[in-house]
Amino acid sequence: MAEVLIIEDERDIVETLEYNLKKESYRVSRAYDGINGLKMAESKIPSLILLDLMLPGMSGLEICRRMKKNEKTASVPIIMLTAKGEESDRVVGLELGADDYMVKPFSMKELMARVKAVLRRYEKKPEPPKTVIQFKDLEIDPDRHEVKARGKLVELTAKEFQLLYFLAENADRVFSRDRLLDTVWGIDTAIETRTVDVHVRHLREKLGKAGKHILTLRGVGYKFS
Secondary structure (H helix, E strand, C coil), X not given: CCEEEEECCCHHHHHHHHHHHXXXXXXXXXXXXXXXXXXXXXXXXXXXXXXXXXXXXXXXXXXXXXXXXXXXXXXXXXXEEECCCCHHHHHHXXXXXXXXXXXXXXXXXXXXXXXXXXXXXXXXXXXCCCCCEECXXXXXXXXXXXXXXXXXXXXXXXXHHHHHHHHHHCCCCCECHHHHHHHHHCCCCCCCCHXXXXXXXXXXXXXXXXXXXXXXXXXXXXXXX
């Protein structure tokens, strides 16, 4: 049974979330501030975290940053809960490796659907071994989770790596933003398509001259060539 950790300081929201998650047969734990939330995440290693951005003690963004840098918690999926005026924070959160976000006030039915979608994406399934993808100026190693551009290591977030590997593995095939959201993020209902654009932009910046492999087809999507 999946366990969901709620890190949220508004107690009425926590109670509502807990009630609906338990109806879906999830186990639930809760924290009302950022410091305790991070401690619980590191000690319990939950199946998924519902993370508010504005928290006492430590912000949701800092929690996300620390979790994605910690080998024990880097693979724990995160859905951010944000206020309407926090658009820039949402983008930063997605860049740090969060999987999705919901804007308050949100539909509980939609949130439960997104929880299920993200958990499905992270289910442990046997995968065929992945091969190292090599070009003259770019090497992508899925086992080491490393990317080298012109012989130098490039530090990527988990989502940036997944996006790059998927595109490179399917070189010369064009993928729409919605298809990339579904495949890389595991989200059935599209969040903002600019999420893909933001990740592609950062990939190009980090890869430098090797970023030329990621091509934009205006009005269609992206491909790796």
